[in-house]
Amino acid sequence: MYVLGLQGSPRAKGNTNFLLDGMLHYLKEKGADTEKIQARRLRVEPCIGCGYCEEKGICVFADDDMAARIYTMLRRADAVILAGPVYFYNFPAHIKAVIDRTQALWSRKYRLDLEDPGRPWRKGLLLSVGATRGKNLFDGMKLTARYFFDAVGADYADSIVYHRIEAPGDLTHHPGVAEDIQSCAANLDSLLGRKKILFACRENACRSQMAAGFARYLAGGRIDALSAGSTPAPAVNPVMQEAMAEKGLDMAHLSPRSIDDVLSGIRPDMIVTMGCGEQCPYIAGVSYADWDLPDPAGQSMDVMRQVRDEIEHRVRQLMDNQDGSGSPLKENS
Ligand SMILES: Cc1cc2nc3c(=O)[nH]c(=O)nc-3n(C[C@H](O)[C@H](O)[C@H](O)COP(=O)(O)O)c2cc1C
Known part of the structure; x- marks a missing residue:
């Protein structure tokens, strides 16, 4: 089972990264082949809404990291883990650019009527943290994740979200993280076997x-x-x-x-x-x-x-x- 983790925080060693590393480590121990991408290190052109992909089935930008490897990794993945902190009720800009560019996959499915062979079983998990305590804090993240997973041909299986996590290191002291990872990862048990x-x-x-x-x-x-x-x-x-x-x-x-x-x-x-x-x-x-x-x-x-x-x-x-x-x-x- 190949698991792709997309780390969407600009902080390479912040709370999101800690949570994603915990999940990937746990899955690796269970036999998964895991890979992590730091979105901030990618060279990704933001989507310009030109409509090229709706007609041609591919993105007009052919020379960045999306074209070179991210589409391929998404297509290969048995599970995609989208991880990001809340920035103004949505994902930070680097990972949002990746998300927007999966519109090309959406177009293949909904405009060109093509079925991704991995679609029937690929799973998606969301990991997120935010500083405040409001009950709607993760609404934007969950809606965005739902649409993203649909575009990349994954079933949105589960999420782990934590309120009141702000400074780097806050999550390391949070109780129950290991248990939450274990129960969220159980969504992938059938794929592992x-x-x-x-x-x-x-x-x-x-x-x-x-x-x-x-x-x-x-x-x-x-x-x-x-x-x-x-x-x-x-x-x-x-x-x-x-x-x-x-x-x-x-x-x-x-x-x-x-x-x-x-x-x-x-x-x-x-x-x-x-x-x-x-x-x-x-x-x-x-x-x-x-x-x-x-x-x-x-x-x-x-x-x-x-x-x-x-x-x-x-x-x-x-x-x-x-x-x-x-x-x-x-x-x-
Ligand atoms: C530009 C920016 C916007 C943010 N917007 C929000 C927000 O809307 N709501 C919130 O609760 N926290 C917000 N935060 C706080 C982060 O979500 C919080 O610090 C989080 O723990 C960062 O995770 P990280 O360590 O993985 O980067 C914002 C932080 C930044 C830098």
């Missing part, structure tokens, strides 16, 4: 991406579907993206990863190879399957569609078998 299947091909640009995309969409709540390549390409194949878009699945903002990189963080229960041959590592105790599929890279759209449909068929069968009951595949709620 999933069986891990790694789909591997040569470039991680077409076949293994499609297989993981279908597996995520169909059974991501009970299968942690990963993909990788023995020689990863610089980017995923645009024809593959188009072919998956025909099925309603949004494969944008994914990046090819190397098999070594993926295996450095997890030990899969199963590896499905589809063309990386002897370059796929053997791991004792892991079950293997080899799907003999042609490489559609550089071929026509028709070939890509044929390979896509064959992969969908095999993934459905595999998910049925993983289900153990032989029952038809259920889509995740």
